[in-house]
Amino acid sequence: MSTDDDQAGVLTAPAPSAAGPADLPADGPALRDWLGDMLLIRTFEETADGLALRGKVPGGMHPAIGQEAVAVGIARGLRDGDVVAGTHRSHHHALAKHLPPDAVMAELYGKRDGANGGRGGSMHLADFDRGLWGTNGIVGAGLGIALGGALGSSILRNGSVAVGLFGDGGANTGRTWEFVNLAAVWNLPLVVVCENNLYAVETASKSVTGGTSVAERAAGFGLPSHQVDGQDVLAVQVAVRAAADRARSGAGPTFLEMLTYRYKGHNSGEVVRYRTEDEVLQWRSSRDPVERFSARLTDAGLLTPEQLTDLADRARRTIDHAVTVAEESPWPDPSTAAGNVSAWSDSQGYTR
Amino acid sequence: MSTDDDQAGVLTAPAPSAAGPADLPADGPALRDWLGDMLLIRTFEETADGLALRGKVPGGMHPAIGQEAVAVGIARGLRDGDVVAGTHRSHHHALAKHLPPDAVMAELYGKRDGANGGRGGSMHLADFDRGLWGTNGIVGAGLGIALGGALGSSILRNGSVAVGLFGDGGANTGRTWEFVNLAAVWNLPLVVVCENNLYAVETASKSVTGGTSVAERAAGFGLPSHQVDGQDVLAVQVAVRAAADRARSGAGPTFLEMLTYRYKGHNSGEVVRYRTEDEVLQWRSSRDPVERFSARLTDAGLLTPEQLTDLADRARRTIDHAVTVAEESPWPDPSTAAGNVSAWSDSQGYTR
Amino acid sequence: MSAPEQGTYSTAYQAGMREEMERDATVFVLGTDLYDRGGHFSQVNGLGERFGHDRIRDTPISEAAMVASGVGAALAGARPVVDLNFMDFAYGAMDELINQAAKIRYMWGRPVPLVVRASTGVAQGGAQHNNSLQTALMNVPGLAVVYPYRPWDVKGLLKSALRGEDPVVFMMHKMLTGARGPVGGPDELVPIGRARIARPGTDVTVVTYGYGVGLAEKAAETLSGQGVDVEVVDLRTLAPLDVDTVVGSVRRTGRAVVVDEAPHLAGPAAEIIATISDRAFWYLDQPVARVTGAHSPIPHSPVLVDALLPDLDVIVRTVRDVATAQGPVLDPAVGAGAAR
Amino acid sequence: MSAPEQGTYSTAYQAGMREEMERDATVFVLGTDLYDRGGHFSQVNGLGERFGHDRIRDTPISEAAMVASGVGAALAGARPVVDLNFMDFAYGAMDELINQAAKIRYMWGRPVPLVVRASTGVAQGGAQHNNSLQTALMNVPGLAVVYPYRPWDVKGLLKSALRGEDPVVFMMHKMLTGARGPVGGPDELVPIGRARIARPGTDVTVVTYGYGVGLAEKAAETLSGQGVDVEVVDLRTLAPLDVDTVVGSVRRTGRAVVVDEAPHLAGPAAEIIATISDRAFWYLDQPVARVTGAHSPIPHSPVLVDALLPDLDVIVRTVRDVATAQGPVLDPAVGAGAAR
């Protein structure tokens, strides 16, 4: 990928096939870890989706099944201390950043052992120690927080890189482009990732998004911009690592549009009428990120059937345990509900 | 200019010189009218600027001296019933849309005979009968109103075209790109005009605007986009007329970046330190829109020195009269200050 | 006369919208996911097929552009309804709503017949989807803010909004989406700016709106068994506020409680108390009490959400206390704080 | 001890900012036109050259990006000050301010030490530059809102904000930009959340803030010649509200007037009256009066602006009336309105 540090936008948009797959490094254990993370995410999301349908997740959730490669590729392209800020659909990023599945599941339930004590929920997961600067309920907002993280990194010179995520739907929200522009002109260590899964709720993004592609749109804001096959974890990891290296070297932000797909509806239980079952099957059968990556590892002699079974079993056990923790965790203490709002006002204790 | 109606953005950005001047139609009286309007604007703005320095314009004003060709070219590229919505710096557009100079000057003064009875002021002039859908105090907001005007035109099928203006500074405000995108995907009869005078207050726009040009940025949103020499009234008129024709034919919006310059500071009385006096002189001496156009008309045999003097005199007299009206107009009636807020609440008459 | 039709909060809106769209060809709706999905609260379910893509317009996620295009289309003579789905998303369009829609009549003498609809009120969904924007909007001159409780009022207020001249923010409480009740006919309008006495009573007035009305009615029922006769005022419109109805009721009962789920500090309850203080002070036998949401963001966990909101118990207790208290309760300890 | 230095509202801010930037290398300011121009109100005049482009950062006109980058930088451990120039421009960054900055500590346990400064208050400039955002922001849990009147408080509150943990909206009245007064030293902090008795008095309390304080002090002076001893409370902070100081004063005087230029309906004055009603009802000899801005946008013409705002005459008259009135004034006519 280009590391052009010209202010002008550079758009390289090879079709995923034309570019060809990135070379597979020979590090079997590491790559099996990646696959393990992807299986973990897949298992988590399928389980949580089912639980949501049974009313276990107050307010429901937005499953990311099908988008596992994006999350794992990003997390594996970063260093410790780097930051990810997500969207409303970001369990996969939380798990890829290694938030404990127990804590994530308990948070979805709204329980005391949740990553945020039950205050956050599915759309508002955070773990600052692990570099997850929040998933976010507002379209485009996570990218803004990542932008600020990148600014903080540049002010404090702490060497960290921030990844800000948004969806194809977020490409039409004005704030997104303010964020991209500011990162570009301030040359911030930011990697902007558009997780393009073709739909925003029930709206086909093509129908409401002018221009050829989100990546091309981004190029107009003066930063290198690329499309990436989001169903290929290695392609994602390579692109993110290159962008992060570039950012860390002081050369500024990069824009990555990742082409991906969500298998489920917008939210758990959504009745899907806006796309064909065939389209879904196409993506699942020919471009499933878990299948593709395990096949590739198998072909390269880096994964045996036993190892695959073992990873899948481990994912199953981990998630079963997470469900048990979430089920058994107590509710948070209601008397804490209005606390820790702000040091300025907590002492005030307004009556009601 | 291109009338490509492809959804994809088409950027044609000839250097003004490379493109060569548009052919001059042989209609002497009409062209002298255009020049008369430009002289009127120049005289108005110089006079009002002086009055603002003497405290006659409460809150001051943002003079558009140097940008006359943009306004007159736009107004003359449109038909009756077409709409213009401007920015905080838009006296020129108001006058080009033929608001009476008396009414504009009295409005600046805050007097009863003002175009808006003294309620609006320099940044908030409107005259719906004459197609001025407001100048606007908020960066980017005028374009939004024009967008809505274009939507209304399309819903009501009234055949009108809307022109929405913003400055180079407004190219970094998120709302601008939401508006451009929506116009593009809805194929609305909108002409988007960026009046690029190189600075936003004291900030050189190049320093805070990523990418090659505003026009190129716009192309990424899927509408034809062109740069236009904003100091050449004919080039402006030709571009706007073509864009308006295109819009009226149902082919959708066009983006025009007009390269222009303001001679004065951001607001009346601003001490200018962020650009050289030399830069200003360069623009004044080689690209002044009034000089260029009168020279061109003279060369073509369409303007005599007497006619020019006559136009200048007429402008002077008109503006002198406007000042007299503004000075002599009474203040608005204070007892009306809180009226006509909303039919829902006016009857309520909250005490205070 | 036949009995009025029954419907839900949401179908009443649909019906009102359908009838108005049939009556007036310039009425149209824009927002995300309206055509197929019918909106996140079924609010325009079935209208897409009926009126087509031009009049049930799906937008990108561009709140500023949605409201701005509504403002301009209204100026052009159309009657746009901008559907934001969730009221919280108005944060992306505050300038368009407050600096443009609300001020244009005042500045330029041109009314802006715009309706901005959104679901709101505290429910599940976490901190960012459960903001209470009502005070912020009440304090904006030029905006009307309606917040119906009954299906009847949803339909009737929508009709008034769509036949009026000026911008109306149409707030609908999420928790009422499926609530049932009678619904008026095609020309039964509910005037904007008029509260209603939801339940007459003589001992104490409860002033509230939206979801609070149901709570207040339940509290009134409980208390009627205890010999306390509660009058419930459903504001229906928050701006302009129907001062006369509120003040009239309090002057009759001499006691009042305001129930409001918005955060405590500077919520709508404050204005209602100030209004009562302005106009009914000498009629009060006791200070007006307020039962509001805690001054806190809304969390995810249901047990935490419940802990923050006015619930039936607190309301019953407070109303009973206010209704039965005799004479002054002085608490001189607090005065000491003022010495610094 | 030497007498304190004198300064203006604006130079007090500059001085506070300079000292804090020297004390703490992570403090920085971002906004439009700061480096050369020093901001539209000279608020960072001279700081550009001193601290360089990294710490006095000029931004594009991107309010959402300005606030968002402040939020993220604060999370990273820096201490950003986002300077919006005019408070009205916050309408382009409401989500960043309300849904992000204000809620992150609550949701994620991580404080956001962010200061958002802006000039505000009614002055010339027309409808779109003269909004009163204070109620809207007071009603947002997680935000502190300060609104100083004296140069001393500007500097002292800025220092508290920059040494605190949580987001502070720092509102400065445009009309006070050049007002002079004493200014504290490098470690003289003014606590956030504490009102002050600007003028002690025994007969009636005037509660106000910002530009209103000067008006109230003048009114008090006028009235002292007429035998009315007025206490003036300068809130300084609107959220959290210093209930004890307000309530303590009103308990002593038994009478109160709130002066507030924001539009009438649901402005900050409403909360102050509600607070007094909550906590000092039995101490009141008369209802609290409010003198507010009319419920109207702000026009351009100075004569119209003046007609909408609380002026000295109205304040003097209202305070005198409240201070001297005896017994109840009943107005049964209004009650009739409630019959419908």
Ligand SMILES: Cc1ncc(C[n+]2csc(CCOP(=O)(O)OP(=O)(O)O)c2C)c(N)n1
């Ligand atoms: C500002 C804002 N507007 C609207 C919404 C409601 N909403 C939540 S998710 C969503 C669709 C987002 O689509 P996309 O960005 O493509 O992400 P995806 O759901 O496909 O992951 C919408 C409209 C919101 N959360 N925030």
Ligand SMILES: Cc1ncc(C[n+]2csc(CCOP(=O)(O)OP(=O)(O)O)c2C)c(N)n1
């Ligand atoms: C949303 C918003 N932010 C900031 C401002 C303050 N402001 C007024 S004009 C201006 C500069 C605008 O520059 P540009 O768009 O280039 O227009 P020009 O003044 O050059 O005509 C700024 C920052 C504003 N009015 N609105």
Ligand SMILES: [Mg+2]
């Ligand atoms: Mg999507």
Ligand SMILES: [Mg+2]
């Ligand atoms: Mg400019």
